[in-house]
Amino acid sequence: EAGVAQSPRYKIIEKRQSVAFWCNPISGHATLYWYQQILGQGPKLLIQFQNNGVVDDSQLPKDRFSAERLKGVDSTLKIQPAKLEDSAVYLCASSFIISGETQYFGPGTRLLVL
Amino acid sequence: GQQVMQIPQYQHVQEGEDFTTYCNSSTTLSNIQWYKQRPGGHPVFLIQLVKSGEVKKQKRLTFQFGEAKKNSSLHITATQTTDVGTYFCAVSSGSARQLTFGSGTQLTVLP
Numbered sequence: 125e126a127g128v129a130q131s132p133r134y135k136i137i138e139k140r141q142s143v144a145f146w147c148n149p150i151s152g153h154a155t156l157y158w159y160q161q162i163l164g165q166g167p168k169l170l171i172q173f174q175n176n177g178v179v180d181d182s183q184l185p186k187d188r189f190s191a192e193r194l195k196g197v198d199s200t201l202k203i204q205p206a207k208l209e210d211s212a213v214y215l216c217a218s219s220f221i222i223s224g225e226t227q228y229f230g231p232g233t234r235l236l237v238l
Numbered sequence: 239g240q241q242v243m244q245i246p247q248y249q250h251v252q253e254g255e256d257f258t259t260y261c262n263s264s265t266t267l268s269n270i271q272w273y274k275q276r277p278g279g280h281p282v283f284l285i286q287l288v289k290s291g292e293v294k295k296q297k298r299l300t301f302q303f304g305e306a307k308k309n310s311s312l313h314i315t316a317t318q319t320t321d322v323g324t325y326f327c328a329v330s331s332g333s334a335r336q337l338t339f340g341s342g343t344q345l346t347v348l349p
Contacts, residue, residue: 157336159339164341165341165342166244166326166328166339166340166341166342167281167326167339168339169336169337169338172336179336180336215280215281217281226271226283226286227271227281227283227328227337228283229280229281229282230280231279231280232280
């Protein structure tokens with residue numbers, strides 16, 4: 125079974141630039157999550173989708189972050205404009221159904237904002 | 239939002255020694271999951287606990303869920319260098335459908 129795919133793996137940008145990350149979840153998984161993991165901290169949920177609908181985006185900084193999952197499969201997370209404090213690993217995860225299910229994480233995208 | 243405290247933040251042990259990390263919540267939890275993240279890697283699911291007082295074992299790893307469902311522990315017996323990494327608990331409670339991750343315990347095993 126193929127795992128969660130993410131790209132790019134690494135990205136370096138300057139502040140105020142924009143950046144986009146892509147995620148393809150495990151086939152058949154209805155729920156997709158985007159997490160931000162700052163060095164030395166646990167993953168923080170940014171947004172959770174079930175199929176193509178948003179379940180929870182309460183911790184997404186909506187003034188600069190946006191995410192979509194138009195066809196209920198793959199998803200993109202965008203930051204525009206980026207700030208220095210956005211430097212982190214952005215993890216995508218998926219689960220078969222919602223609410224307490226095992227989450228399978230992708231390798232993450234390491235973002236450095238200069 | 240859900241608050242969860244995980245201790246200790248760091249733990250250095252000699253290979254062969256035991257290791258324990260604790261996860262504590264001020265509210266009653268629906269379930270708790272444990273994940274391991276190797277250096278430079280991504281979190282990998284280890285186990286889920288749902289029932290009060292539940293104890294589960296995976297080889298040298300023992301997971302416990304407190305009777306009040308407010309705390310949990312992960313114990314590793316006779317650590318090996320392959321156990322190196324950060325161990326996270328992740329909790330959900332009530333109607334909340336998202337997981338909240340603890341800050342993790344970073345384990346170093348000295349050969």
